Structure formats: C-alpha cells, structure tokens
Amino acid sequence: MELNNNTSRVKVIASGIIPFAFVIIMMAYIFGPGSDLLDFGIPLPEITIEKIDFVDSEIQATVRNTGPIPVEVVMADVNDRIHPAAVEPDGFLERYEAALVRIPFEWNEAEPYIIGITVGDGTRFEKEIEAAAPALQPTLDLAVFFAIIGTYVGIIPVMIGLLWLPFIKKISKSKYHFFLALTAGLLLFLAFDSIEEAIEVSDESLAGSFNGSLLVATAVVLSFLGLYYSGEKLVQRANSSKLAKPVAIALMISIGIGLHNFGEGLAIGAAVGMGSIAFSTFLIVGFALHNTTEGIAIAAPMSRGKLMIGKLAAMGMIAGAPAIFGAWIGGFVYSPFTSVIFLAIGAGAIFQVIVVLMKWLREEGDRNLSSASVASGFAVGMLVMYLTSILV
Amino acid sequence: MILLVSITVGLSLIAVFPTISEAQSEQKTFVTHSGAVITTSGDVIDPLYTVSTVDFDPDEFLRNFEYGRVSTSETGQTIREYTIIAEDDKIQEISPGVFYNVWTFNGTVPGPTIRATEGDLLRIHFINNGSKEHTMHFHGIHPAGMDGVFEPVGGNGGQFVYEFEAGPVGVHPYHCHVMPLEEHIVHGLYGVFIVDPKEGRAPADEMVMVLNGLDTDFDTENNFYAANTIPFYYQHHPIQINTHELIRVYVVNMVEFDPINNLHLHGNLYKYYPTGTDVVPSFYTDMITLSQTERGIMEFEYEYPGKYLFHAHKVEFSEKGWVGIFLVQDNPNNSQELDYGT
Numbered sequence: 001m002e003l004n005n006n007t008s009r010v011k012v013i014a015s016g017i018i019p020f021a022f023v024i025i026m027m028a029y030i031f032g033p034g035s036d037l038l039d040f041g042i043p044l045p046e047i048t049i050e051k052i053d054f055v056d057s058e059i060q061a062t063v064r065n066t067g068p069i070p071v072e073v074v075m076a077d078v079n080d081r082i083h084p085a086a087v088e089p090d091g092f093l094e095r096y097e098a099a100l101v102r103i104p105f106e107w108n109e110a111e112p113y114i115i116g117i118t119v120g121d122g123t124r125f126e127k128e129i130e131a132a133a134p135a136l137q138p139t140l141d142l143a144v145f146f147a148i149i150g151t152y153v154g155i156i157p158v159m160i161g162l163l164w165l166p167f168i169k170k171i172s173k174s175k176y177h178f179f180l181a182l183t184a185g186l187l188l189f190l191a192f193d194s195i196e197e198a199i200e201v202s203d204e205s206l207a208g209s210f211n212g213s214l215l216v217a218t219a220v221v222l223s224f225l226g227l228y229y230s231g232e233k234l235v236q237r238a239n240s241s242k243l244a245k246p247v248a249i250a251l252m253i254s255i256g257i258g259l260h261n262f263g264e265g266l267a268i269g270a271a272v273g274m275g276s277i278a279f280s281t282f283l284i285v286g287f288a289l290h291n292t293t294e295g296i297a298i299a300a301p302m303s304r305g306k307l308m309i310g311k312l313a314a315m316g317m318i319a320g321a322p323a324i325f326g327a328w329i330g331g332f333v334y335s336p337f338t339s340v341i342f343l344a345i346g347a348g349a350i351f352q353v354i355v356v357l358m359k360w361l362r363e364e365g366d367r368n369l370s371s372a373s374v375a376s377g378f379a380v381g382m383l384v385m386y387l388t389s390i391l392v
Numbered sequence: 393m394i395l396l397v398s399i400t401v402g403l404s405l406i407a408v409f410p411t412i413s414e415a416q417s418e419q420k421t422f423v424t425h426s427g428a429v430i431t432t433s434g435d436v437i438d439p440l441y442t443v444s445t446v447d448f449d450p451d452e453f454l455r456n457f458e459y460g461r462v463s464t465s466e467t468g469q470t471i472r473e474y475t476i477i478a479e480d481d482k483i484q485e486i487s488p489g490v491f492y493n494v495w496t497f498n499g500t501v502p503g504p505t506i507r508a509t510e511g512d513l514l515r516i517h518f519i520n521n522g523s524k525e526h527t528m529h530f531h532g533i534h535p536a537g538m539d540g541v542f543e544p545v546g547g548n549g550g551q552f553v554y555e556f557e558a559g560p561v562g563v564h565p566y567h568c569h570v571m572p573l574e575e576h577i578v579h580g581l582y583g584v585f586i587v588d589p590k591e592g593r594a595p596a597d598e599m600v601m602v603l604n605g606l607d608t609d610f611d612t613e614n615n616f617y618a619a620n621t622i623p624f625y626y627q628h629h630p631i632q633i634n635t636h637e638l639i640r641v642y643v644v645n646m647v648e649f650d651p652i653n654n655l656h657l658h659g660n661l662y663k664y665y666p667t668g669t670d671v672v673p674s675f676y677t678d679m680i681t682l683s684q685t686e687r688g689i690m691e692f693e694y695e696y697p698g699k700y701l702f703h704a705h706k707v708e709f710s711e712k713g714w715v716g717i718f719l720v721q722d723n724p725n726n727s728q729e730l731d732y733g734t
Contacts, residue, residue: 057428074437074489081711082623084424088434091489102432104424122490122608124615 045071045119047093049127050205050336052115053135054107060135061101061115061127065093066210075118076103107132136272138332146269146327153268153287154261154323159316161295168296168303176303177361178377183253183297184357185381190260190294191350193389195220197267198343205336216344223348224355227256231356247311249301249356254315256349257294258322263343264291265326270339272331287323293384294319301360439487439624439713447484448500450620451629454599457507457586460514470512472558476503478568478581480522480547487616487623487713492608495522495568495579501621502602502646503583506566508558510587516554520545526576527552529569530585531685533559541569561589562668563642563687578607578614578648580621584687586642589671596638596691599631603655603682603704603714605647612649616713617704623713626702630719635697637723641690642668645682653714654681655690656705662692679705694720 046067053060059078065071072092076085085103093099101117109132116126136142168179195216202212231252264287298315302308329338362369422436423429460472480495497503508514520526524547529540534556537543545552568581584600604621605614616623633639641662645653656679663673664680668689680688694700700718703710 058430072489075439075487076437077712080708082439082713084422084436084438084440086420086422086430086432086434086436088432091435091437099434101437102430102434104428104430118490118608118615120489120491122486122492122606122615124609 043068045069045121045123047071047073047117047119047125048206049115049117049125050098052113052127052129054129054132055135057104057106059103059105059107059113059115061103061117062098063093063101063117063125064098065095068095070094072120073099073101073117074120076101077116077118077124078103078105078107079114080116109133136331142331143328146272146331147324149268149284150265150321150324150327153264153284153291153327155316155320157288157291158257158261158295158298158320159313161292161297162299162312162316164296165299165303165312168300173364174371174373176300177364177371178373178380179296179300179303180357180361180364181374181377182381182384183300183377184354184361185378185383186293186297186385187253187256187350187354187357187381188378189382189385189389190257191347191354193385194260194263194343194347194350197263198340198347201336201343202340206340210337210340212340215340216347219341219344220348220351223259223345224351225348227252227349227352228355231352245360246301246303247308249360250298250315251318252356253298253301253353254318256346256353257297257319259342259349260346261287261291261294261320262322262326263339263346265323265328266330266339266342267326268323269327269330269332272327291320293381293388301357437489440628448486448621450618450622450625453500453502453505453620454601454631455597456505457598457600458504459507465513470509471515472508472512473515473517474504474506475517475519476528477519478522478526478528478545480524480526480579480581486606486608486621490608490616492606493579495526495576495581497528497581497583501580501582502604503566503581505584505586505600505642507586507588510559510561510590512558514554514556514558518545518552518554520547520550522547525550525570526568526581527570528554528566530554530556530566531564532585532587533557539569544570558587560669561587562665563587563644563689564667565644565646565685565687567646567685574612574648577646578605580604580606582646584642584644586668593640594638596640597633598640598642600642601644601655603643603645603647603653605649605709605714607649614647614649614712617647617653617709618713619702619716624715626716630699630717632719632721633694634723634725635694635720637693637725639690639692639694639718642687643680643682643690644687645684647684647709650706650709652681652683652706653709654679654705656703657690657692658701659696659698660692660694660700662690665689665691694718696720697722 044067047063048066049061049063051062063073070093073087074091076083083103083105085101088100088102091099107113111132112128112130113132114126114128116124118124168176198216199213202210202215206212268284268287295316298319302312358369361374419431419433420436421429421431422438458474460474463471465471476497478497479499482494482496482499483491484494486492486494494501516528518528525544527540527543527545538554538556540554543552564585564587566583566585568576570576584602601619603619606616607613608615619626643655647653661676661678664675664677665673666688697720700720701715702718703715
C-alpha cells in the first residue's frame with residue numbers, strides 16, 4: 001500500500017516535471033547559444049535623461065540606460081557645445097542603471113537649455129529645459145511651504161466638502177442614491193485624470209522601454225486588486241466589529257482619494273521643483289477646487305451612520321494629508337518613474353472605491369443600478385468634475 | 393495592503409535614489425574651460441583632459457607628405473607611384489570613448505597627403521578592399537577616364553590605376569566619388585593632394601590641416617568638428633613652431649552638412665593663397681571662410697613666443713572640437729638669422 005502510494009506520488013511529480021522540462025528545452029532551443037531562430041536586428045543603445053537639476057555653477061543630468069544593451073556615457077554638451085563633465089558613480093551603465101552627469105556650467109536663470117549626452121557609439125540624446133531654475137534644496141522653510149500648499153490643496157478642501165454631510169443626512173433615499181452615484185462619477189473622472197497624467201509623465205520623461213502605458217495599466221490593475229482584496233477584508237471585519245459598514249466604505253474612499261491626492265501633491269511639488277511657477281499655481285488652484293468634491297465622496301456613505309465628527313475628521317486627514325507628502329517628494333526627490341507609479345496606484349485605488357460604491361449602491365437600491373437617481377448622479381458627478389477642470 | 397505598500401516603497405526608492413551603488417572612494421579633480429575645479433568620485437568625461445588613446449595620430453599626419461615611389465621615364469618625366477587601399481570597416485576611437493565606423497584610404501582619415509611637382513606623372517594603384525564600391529576623384533586637371541566618377545571600383549579587391557600629370561599648382565582635395573557621395577565623404581574617404589610649382593616654394597615649416605566633421609549618429613548633422621579628425625586634439629597637444637620661422641599651412645575644408653567653415657588665427661595675420669594656384673597672396677587676414685572643399689595656403693610667422701589659439705570662428709564648430717593651439721617657442725636658429733645682415 002505504501003509502495004503504491006509512493007509510486008503514485010512519483011507519477012504525480014513526474015507528470016508535473018516532464019512538461020516543465022520540455023518548456024526548458026524549448027526555451028533553450030529558442031534563446032540558447034547558437035540559436036539563430038530569433039534575430040531582432042541590431043540592438044541600439046538608448047539612454048533617457050530623466051531629470052535636469054540646475055545647482056550652483058553646475059548642471060546635473062540624471063541619465064538611465066533604458067536600452068537593451070549596456071552603454072557608456074562618454075560626453076556631455078550644453079546647447080550642443082561639448083563640455084567636460086563628471087559621471088557619478090561611473091560612466092558605464094548596465095541596463096536600467098542610472099548615473100548623475102555633472103556639467104560645470106555658469107547657467108542663467110529663466111533661459112532655456114538643451115542638455116545632450118553622447119554614448120560610446122557616438123549617438124547623442126538630449127533633453128530640453130524651457131527655463132532654468134535653481135534646484136530646490138530641502139530646507140525647512142521649503143518643507144513648511146510645501147506643507148502649507150499641501151494643506152490648502154488636500155486637507156482644507158476635503159474638510160469643506162465634508163460640511164455637506166448634514167445636508168446629505170436629511171435627504172430622501174433616492175436623493176441619497178443620487179449623491180452616492182455622484183460620488184462614483186466624481187471618482188471615475190479623477191481616475192481617468194490620474195491615468196492621463198501618468199501617461200503624460202511617462203511619455204515626456206520615461207524611456208520607451210518602460211512601456212509607459214503598460215506600466216500604468218499594470219500598476220492600476222495591481223493596486224485595484226490589492227486594495228479590493230484588502231478592502232473586502234476590511235468590510236468583513238467591519239461587519240463583525242463595531243466599525244459600521246458605511247464607515248468602512250468611507251475609509252476606503254478616503255484611502256483611495258488619499259493616494260490620488262498624493263499624486264496631486266507630487267505634481268505640484270514637481271512643478272515647483274522644475275520652476276514652472278505658473279503651472280504650479282494653476283495646479284494648486286485647480287486641485288483645491290476639485291478636491292472639495294472629494295469631501296462629498298467621503299460624506300455620502302457616512303451620512304447613513306451616526307454622526308461621528310472625530311472619525312470624519314480622521315478620514316479627511318487620510319484623504320487630504322498625502323498631498324503634503326506628495327509635495328515633499330515631488331519637490332525634493334522628483335523622479336518620473338515614481339510619479340507614474342503613484343498616479344497609477346491612485347487610479348487603481350479609485351477604481352476599487354468605485355466598484356465598492358457600486359456594489360453598495362446595488363444592495364441599498366434593491367439590486368437595481370438603473371434608477372434615474374443613480375444614472376443622473378453618475379452623469380452629474382462626471383460633469384461637475386469636467387466643468388471644474390475647464391474652469392481652472 | 394502591506395505587500396502593496398512595500399512594493400511601492402521599494403520601487404520608488406529605486407527610482408528616487410538611482411545613483412545608489414557601490415560607492416567609489418577615490419576622488420578626482422578636473423579643471424573646466426572656465427577654470428572651475430570640480431571634484432568627483434566618478435568618471436571624468438572630457439575630450440580635452442583625458443589621456444587620448446586615439447589610434448589616428450594627428451601629429452604624425454600634420455607634417456607627413458607622401459612623395460610616392462619615384463622613377464624617371466624615358467622622356468625624363470618624373471613618375472610618382474602610390475598604392476592606395478580603401479576600406480570601410482574600421483571602428484576607430486575618434487574622441488575619448490566615442491567609437492565610430494570610419495571609411496579610410498590607407499587606414500586613416502584623412503588619407504595620406506599625396507604630394508608631387510607640377511608636370512610629374514602620377515600613377516596611383518587603387519585597391520578597394522571595402523565592402524562597397526569606391527573610387528578616387530582628384531580635383532585638378534586630368535583626362536575624363538581618370539576622374540573617378542564613372543569608373544566605380546568594386547569592393548573586396550577591385551583595382552584601378554589612375555594615371556595623370558600633376559596640375560595645376562596648388563592644394564587640392566581628393567575623395568571617393570561614389571553615390572551617395574555625402575555618405576562616402578562624411579565617413580572619411582578623402583585626403584589632400586598638393587602640387588608644388590617646379591621652382592618650389594620658399595623653405596618653411598609646412599603642415600596640412602584638413603577641416604572635417606563626423607556625424608556619429610547619422611542625423612546629417614556633425615557631432616564633432618576637428619582639424620585632422622580628432623576633436624580638441626591640437627588644444628590638448630599644441631603644435632610646436634618657432635618664432636621668426638615661416639609657417640605654411642595647407643588648409644582643406646572637407647566638412648559636410650554645414651555650408652561654411654572658417655579659420656581664425658590668434659595674435660597674428662596670414663597671407664592667404666586661395667587654392668594655392670597663384671604665387672601672389674590674395675589676402676592678408678586672420679580669418680578666412682571656406683565652403684565645402686574650398687582650400688588654400690596660409691603663410692605666417694610669429695614674432696612673440698607663447699600660446700596662440702587657432703579655431704573656427706563659427707564658434708559652434710570650435711566648441712565641438714575644431715580648435716587648437718600653436719605653441720610658439722624662441723627660434724633656436726635665431727642667431728643664424730642675425731647673420732643674414734652681415
């Protein structure tokens with residue numbers, strides 16, 4: 001009997017391994033040495049200049065090898081004029097390795113510059129900066145400044161939005177559904193907005209080899225799945241504990257919005273960091289107006305529970321405060337890769353919140369999503385966001 | 393959730409701090425154009441200051457003239473025979489760290505400077521060891537069949553003998569004339585052909601400067617400019633000349649893509665003989681402008697020792713390599729010169 005058991009186990013293992021072995025043989029045949037089955041042509045070197053910093057008497061370019069083969073950075077130029085420079089830690093870059101190219105140069109504020117980097121086979125890559133501005137130094141003053149901006153953009157608008165809570169509490173069920181759907185509409189707009197922003201950043205500053213759009217898609221889906229899973233867990237726990245379901249949902253909405261606001265903070269910080277003063281002002285005003293509607297999103301599900309000022313304020317903080325962290329990171333350690341990732345995660349988080357909201361709406365609304373209040377709420381939500389986005 | 397956060401944090405750390413890797417403790421310093429001193433633990437990338445490892449030696453090319461294998465015909469005419477081999481597969485380091493596929497006559501860009509006296513019979517045994525068709529087209533006067541245009545020489549060992557009388561007097565370019573012409577020229581298939589007058593020119597310290605450019609990324613714009621191929625070379629290795637000694641420079645502009653090039657000399661002026669066909673100088677100037685394949689002879693003497701720049705006053709070119717220095721030293725033969733008066 002035991003022998004039998006053993007042989008059957010061996011059989012199971014063997015039947016699992018044999019196809020796997022064939023996979024390995026197949027891969028060896030396709031990719032292995034001496035195989036000429038796959039010929040993708042001549043691999044070309046490629047680097048991406050991710051970031052340019054203007055510091056005291058120096059221009060610093062962060063370059064990354066984003067091509068299929070190792071490259072060596074051998075020359076730097078400013079406006080197509082060759083200049084001696086230093087590469088740290090060294091000029092030889094493996095795939096995806098980055099280096100800092102320091103070009104001593106007496107640059108002039110507000111003037112445009114094109115920074116060029118040449119690699120070993122003579123190919124030159126360049127990045128244009130519209131107006132040189134001194135790189136931000138992480139001083140306490142600036143950190144405080146970013147914190148204040150983050151508060152104005154993130155916390156205060158969300159808190160203002162929360163003030164709609166008493167109003168939402170007093171309205172009828174169908175009007176309440178309208179507001180829930182409105183929330184979903186608002187959020188959906190924000191999700192698209194985040195994705196658009198992420199793709200824009202990846203197009204501008206991220207190398208093609210990162211597959212910008214696919215990176216965004218992957219991060220969106222992964223964050224959606226991760227948050228959906230943990231959100232369900234949270235709701236389950238909420239059911240068994242004192243935490244009411246509306247609170248759990250509002251909490252998830254807060255987290256989703258928080259991630260989104262983190263992305264907004266990044267955008268503001270990066271814009272200030274890059275010296276685009278007009279653009280950063282535009283972002284600050286726009287986000288601040290936008291974000292009052294986020295308060296409604298949190299308030300709507302909460303309105304059916306008891307009024308809990310403390311919890312509500314905490315959720316306002318969860319949703320709003322990340323804008324401050326975002327501004328810090330965006331301003332002091334901006335990287336296009338992190339921006340894309342955070343924006344995409346934010347979008348995924350929002351999609352998760354929308355799904356949860358829709359589920360809840362369906363349960364609340366007698367398993368019906370096609371009511372006039374839901375449809376109109378959704379539409380109005382999108383429209384409101386679209387109009388505020390035009391206004392600013 | 394924790395997993396998600398840690399992945400996010402991990403990814404962002406990688407992206408935010410891209411330069412974290414094995415730190416090198418060795419510090420290097422270098423001085424920039426403007427005199428600033430930079431200290432770095434990384435690599436210094438500098439076409440000027442790093443030790444040049446280039447395998448084409450512009451110093452050697454500068455004063456090298458090929459007179460060929462000389463014999464005399466039955467009629468008493470001097471015959472000069474040359475063997476020129478074209479190749480198009482050489483990867484050469486043309487600036488520190490920059491490797492580029494040059495096409496060469498006798499292994500160098502520019503090819504050898506062919507020099508003869510007016511009326512000499514030139515016999516050039518051309519062998520094409522490249523993979524493409526190549527020819528040699530000489531500027532000057534010669535029969536149609538020797539023009540290197542309608543007689544393409546096949547690659548992998550194709551041969552042709554160019555035979556013609558040297559003339560007219562002056563400095564001329566020669567280059568491959570196979571289409572697409574621009575490609576063949578910018579890759580390096582050119583050289584200088586000097587025809588001396590029968591009576592000769594005054595004794596001088598003679599040198600050849602081919603003004604050229606290299607388009608290393610094939611965007612029909614030059615990435616580098618130079619006198620004699622290697623950017624910044626003569627700034628790194630000044631050309632040593634003597635005071636009160638006649639300097640004669642044969643200048644040939646072989647720059648492609650840009651409509652003009654020029655040459656400005658510091659602290660001095662030169663007599664300029666366009667194309668070198670006349671024995672009377674046309675200009676006394678410190679600045680000439682040259683279109684493609686325009687060329688001429690410059691003659692000058694320095695009175696004061698020291699370092700003097702020469703460069704394209706189209707400053708873009710000089711800041712991409714076409715710049716050099718004459719290091720003028722007191723002439724050791726100055727005492728002899730004093731004897732002239734006695």
